[in-house]
Amino acid sequence: MLWLQQNILKNKGLLIAFIVVSILVGGAIIFQSFYIVKIVNAVFIENSSFASLLPTIWLLIAVVIARVLLTTSNSYLGVLLSSKVKQTIREQLLLKWQSNPLQSTLQGQSGSKVTMLIDLIDELESFYRDYIPQVIKSIIVPLMIISVIFYTHFYSGLILLITAPFIPLSYVIVGLQTRKKAERQLVELSTFSGKFLDLLQGLQTLKLFGQGKKQRIHLEESNKQFQKSTMTLLKTAFASTFFIEIVVTLGIGLVAIEIAFQMITFEAMTFAQAFFILALAPEFFNAIKDLGGAFHTGRSSLAAAELVQKELNHEEASVQWGTEEIPKNITLRLIDGGFSYGGKFKMKQLNITIEKGEQVAIIGPTGQGKTTLLNILAGVYDLQEGEVIIGDKRRALVDQQQWFQRIAYISQNPYLFAGTIAENIQMAKGQCDEKALKEALEKAQLDEWLQELPDGFNTSVGEAGRGLSGGEKQRIALARAFYKKPQIVFFDEPTMGLDLKTERAIQIAIERLAQQTTMVTVAHRMHTIYNADKIILLDQGVIQIMGTHEELKNTNDQYQQMIGGQSS
Numbered sequence: 313m314l315w316l317q318q319n320i321l322k323n324k325g326l327l328i329a330f331i332v333v334s335i336l337v338g339g340a341i342i343f344q345s346f347y348i349v350k351i352v353n354a355v356f357i358e359n360s361s362f363a364s365l366l367p368t369i370w371l372l373i374a375v376v377i378a379r380v381l382l383t384t385s386n387s388y389l390g391v392l393l394s395s396k397v398k399q400t401i402r403e404q405l406l407l408k409w410q411s412n413p414l415q416s417t418l419q420g421q422s423g424s425k426v427t428m429l430i431d432l433i434d435e436l437e438s439f440y441r442d443y444i445p446q447v448i449k450s451i452i453v454p455l456m457i458i459s460v461i462f463y464t465h466f467y468s469g470l471i472l473l474i475t476a477p478f479i480p481l482s483y484v485i486v487g488l489q490t491r492k493k494a495e496r497q498l499v500e501l502s503t504f505s506g507k508f509l510d511l512l513q514g515l516q517t518l519k520l521f522g523q524g525k526k527q528r529i530h531l532e533e534s535n536k537q538f539q540k541s542t543m544t545l546l547k548t549a550f551a552s553t554f555f556i557e558i559v560v561t562l563g564i565g566l567v568a569i570e571i572a573f574q575m576i577t578f579e580a581m582t583f584a585q586a587f588f589i590l591a592l593a594p595e596f597f598n599a600i601k602d603l604g605g606a607f608h609t610g611r612s613s614l615a616a617a618e619l620v621q622k623e624l625n626h627e628e629a630s631v632q633w634g635t636e637e638i639p640k641n642i643t644l645r646l647i648d649g650g651f652s653y654g655g656k657f658k659m660k661q662l663n664i665t666i667e668k669g670e671q672v673a674i675i676g677p678t679g680q681g682k683t684t685l686l687n688i689l690a691g692v693y694d695l696q697e698g699e700v701i702i703g704d705k706r707r708a709l710v711d712q713q714q715w716f717q718r719i720a721y722i723s724q725n726p727y728l729f730a731g732t733i734a735e736n737i738q739m740a741k742g743q744c745d746e747k748a749l750k751e752a753l754e755k756a757q758l759d760e761w762l763q764e765l766p767d768g769f770n771t772s773v774g775e776a777g778r779g780l781s782g783g784e785k786q787r788i789a790l791a792r793a794f795y796k797k798p799q800i801v802f803f804d805e806p807t808m809g810l811d812l813k814t815e816r817a818i819q820i821a822i823e824r825l826a827q828q829t830t831m832v833t834v835a836h837r838m839h840t841i842y843n844a845d846k847i848i849l850l851d852q853g854v855i856q857i858m859g860t861h862e863e864l865k866n867t868n869d870q871y872q873q874m875i876g877g878q879s880s
């Protein structure tokens with residue numbers, strides 16, 4: 313709750329506007345009742361002429377119009393506040409995810425993240441759009457009305473003062489009961505969305521394994537669970553509305569009986585006074601009652617807020633960077649490096665030096681830490697022990713942005729955005745240079761293929777590169793590196809089987825790239841390994857041996873076994 317309120321304090325101007333509008337709404341309600349009573353009293357008690365009432369009728373019309381306009385502007389202010397706060401929170405979340413280390417972006421379901429960014433933050437809307445304006449209105453308007461009723465007749469004011477607290481009290485009781493249910497409902501929504509998107513993305517895989525029907529049943533169960541918790545929540549909300557209606561009816565009834573006694577038995581009240589109080593009493597209760605609807609939606613916002621706040625406060629172990637310039641000569645060193653995925657897989661005694669222009673191949677059996685080492689070197693993961701040195705500076709001291717401007721990282725599954733091929737390559741530098749683009753396409757062996765496409769490099773590709781083969785995506789990723797002209801390229805060579813022509817095209821592209829940069833490759837092709845200046849053989853997270861092919865081929869059994877079954 314505190315976090316939700318803190319977000320309002322950042323918009324103090326709107327808060328003041330809510331207070332001013334609520335005071336004006338309160339005034340409009342009181343004057344509306346006052347003029348109605350005045351007209352009725354003049355017609356039925358004083359038998360006044362229509363002409364003498366005309367100014368009062370005009371005043372009544374003006375007050376009614378003012379009330380409608382003020383209520384509308386209150387809603388408008390609510391929408392304004394909610395959209396401002398939602399935008400700020402979305403920005404905070406995106407910033408958080410953007411600055412998260414890569415490993416955390418690989419965890420969890422993207423569907424849950426989408427739900428959080430869109431649906432959960434939309435859930436917060438009702439808190440700012442309905443709840444906050446209503447709370448302010450429900451404090452100011454009833455206070456103004458009850459003051460006028462106290463001034464008109466003390467005992468009627470007293471009855472309202474005694475009965476009114478039952479309404480907010482019932483909200484508090486119901487709210488405490490529904491809190492857990494609302495939280496559960498949101499968790500179920502998030503789980504359902506996550507599962508749905510996950511299944512949608514893997515639909516083809518499921519079909520191929522004949523698991524489509526089974527998963528559909530799982531999804532249906534998840535959906536039913538969500539429906540059930542929504543219905544439970546709604547039942548509680550309906551029960552509370554029923555109780556509140558009883559309190560309101562009783563309150564107004566008691567005031568009416570008391571007024572009747574005052575008028576008939578004690579003759580201590582005029583018709584105008586009695587009618588004025590009876591006209592204001594429902595307005596008094598309505599103002600408090602309206603808080604109810606907003607209160608329920610506000611509660612669901614609380615549950616959403618808790619989930620969003622938890623995500624925002626969740627600390628991720630990120631790579632340490634500083635502000636100093638990256639040295640011109642990027643030599644990369646790992647000194648006594650140690651790393652582990654929460655104790656699950658351990659890497660230790662990582663001592664490596666990568667000189668400028670060197671070709672380094674990281675090899676080893678599957679699951680022994682090759683990609684992890686590449687990520688450590690590229691600045692995606694941080695070491696938990698030891699140091700990474702760039703040039704003559706500790707990595708923790710140098711500027712992160714400069715580093716990522718100087719390197720290129722080509723993963724096994726490079727991500728392509730929905731857009732044209734040209735856009736997907738130019739994003740590597742964030743600027744458009746057609747000459748450099750054509751050069752990069754040619755070096756990445758893409759020019760021939762592009763000539764066959766009707767729109768050439770302006771051909772559109774789908775989200776995540778849909779419509780392109782693995783080899784084509786790899787070459788586009790290589791073209792990104794050529795376009796960027798980085799000082800170091802980190803390359804996780806694809807293990808997937810490519811056809812010979814594509815293999816050859818990629819091979820040529822890599823050789824060209826290697827001529828102009830330092831290259832650190834998780835190598836699967838013999839060609840890459842043979843040509844490397846330094847081969848690092850990893851096993852169980854430890855460097856077993858380091859050297860050139862010539863040095864290792866006759867001295868190391870494990871290396872011989874590794875390359876034995878392969879050919880270039």
Ligand SMILES: Nc1ncnc2c1ncn2[C@@H]1O[C@H](COP(=O)(O)OP(=O)(O)OP(=O)(O)O)[C@@H](O)[C@H]1O
Nearest residue numbers: 415418653656657677678679680681682683684685
């Ligand atoms: N994000 C992660 N969280 C936990 N464990 C991980 C994570 N990423 C990798 N691992 C584990 O760390 C070990 C090393 O993984 P890594 O991907 O570095 O191996 P690799 O040698 O590159 O394997 P491959 O040749 O199959 O790609 C594996 O046991 C893997 O299951």
